[in-house]
Amino acid sequence: MTRPRHGLTLRVSLLTQCQYDCAYCRPGALTPAVGKSQWLSAAEYGRLARVFAQEEIGRVRFTGGEPLLRPEVVEVVGAFRAAMPGAELALTTNGQLLAAKLPALVEAGLQRATVHVDSLDPERYRALMGDGELEAVLAGVLEAQRVLQQVKLNVVIQEGKNEDEIPDFLAWSRAHRVEVRFIELMNTGSAVGYTRQVFFSGQQILARAGAVERLPRRNPSDPAALYRTADGVTFGVIASDTEPFCADCNRLRLNCAGLLRGCLYQPGGVPLGPALREGATDRTLGFMLGSAIRAKQSHHPLAGTERAQFSMADAGG
Numbered sequence: 401m402t403r404p405r406h407g408l409t410l411r412v413s414l415l416t417q418c419q420y421d422c423a424y425c426r427p428g429a430l431t432p433a434v435g436k437s438q439w440l441s442a443a444e445y446g447r448l449a450r451v452f453a454q455e456e457i458g459r460v461r462f463t464g465g466e467p468l469l470r471p472e473v474v475e476v477v478g479a480f481r482a483a484m485p486g487a488e489l490a491l492t493t494n495g496q497l498l499a500a501k502l503p504a505l506v507e508a509g510l511q512r513a514t515v516h517v518d519s520l521d522p523e524r525y526r527a528l529m530g531d532g533e534l535e536a537v538l539a540g541v542l543e544a545q546r547v548l549q550q551v552k553l554n555v556v557i558q559e560g561k562n563e564d565e566i567p568d569f570l571a572w573s574r575a576h577r578v579e580v581r582f583i584e585l586m587n588t589g590s591a592v593g594y595t596r597q598v599f600f601s602g603q604q605i606l607a608r609a610g611a612v613e614r615l616p617r618r619n620p621s622d623p624a625a626l627y628r629t630a631d632g633v634t635f636g637v638i639a640s641d642t643e644p645f646c647a648d649c650n651r652l653r654l655n656c657a658g659l660l661r662g663c664l665y666q667p668g669g670v671p672l673g674p675a676l677r678e679g680a681t682d683r684t685l686g687f688m689l690g691s692a693i694r695a696k697q698s699h700h701p702l703a704g705t706e707r708a709q710f711s712m713a714d715a716g717g
């Protein structure tokens with residue numbers, strides 16, 4: 401693992417459940433949803449945040465499942481802000497509840513958001529993602545654009561489902577000045593046959609985007625490779641399978657039960673949450689965290705080690 405100049409990125413999952421059931425993610429399909437009694441409380445997140453603050457954490461991204469479904473999300477963001485005044489705080493969300501929660505999230509210290517939208521057509525949006533109002537989500541994106549430092553759109557591209565919308569998303573991005581990141585499907589295990597059927601590679605995404613110029617990644621550890629269209633729209637492509645970026649990965653993932661993983665594909669995880677509940681001191685938790693960071697290695701792709709089957713929602717995508 402290289403240590404980028406901005407330190408490590410910690411993804412903090414708040415729960416595994418989501419209102420949506422995207423066919424490539426399917427929360428709870430492989431492993432049962434983590435039950436409420438196992439969820440870390442806001443105070444427990446706060447305690448772990450102070451332990452994480454002893455390491456060089458440059459960014460914390462709150463995710464899930466759908467993080468805005470947790471009533472305590474604002475308190476959790478506030479706890480990380482208090483523990484890590486210098487870290488960037490970001491959120492990955494499907495955006496359904498974003499507009500309503502934005503003022504409190506900003507007050508708590510949130511600076512960035514990435515909103516997941518797989519279609520700009522309301523009916524197709526519902527068919528691909530679930531029962532949600534596209535217009536309300538896009539209104540939330542634009543409001544977030546007004547009050548946060550940075551907002552991006554995540555679009556998972558699937559052949560025969562939404563690859564024809566790549567030019568529409570680029571036009572939308574140009575009109576609203578919100579950067580779009582097209583995501584190549586990862587074969588995570590929760591929908592193996594399905595992801596094979598609709599796989600659309602990063603190279604195919606670029607071909608649909610038309611003539612593009614490649615730009616340098618903003619940070620070596622960014623998952624998105626950056627491009628610019630002939631008419632000046634900058635966009636990202638995250639091609640985890642066809643162009644893996646494991647060597648520069650700086651991410652740690654804390655799930656909602658407090659298991660810490662250095663890689664999505666790593667089975668198990670370091671049990672920070674369970675140790676905390678059994679009475680571990682901050683010193684012990686710090687020691688466990690330090691060894692997890694030192695042990696961080698790439699299991700992806702096909703690194704010859706055991707690979708966990710997971711859903712992105714269960715792992716904290």
Ligand code: SAM
Nearest residue numbers: 425464465466493494516554585586712713717
């Ligand atoms: N609920 C939030 C959302 O919808 O963004 C946060 C959690 S979701 C698991 C995070 C991201 O993972 C989303 O952008 C989603 O599209 C992506 N994702 C889930 N499964 C995926 C897969 N198999 N391949 C690529 N991206 C995936």
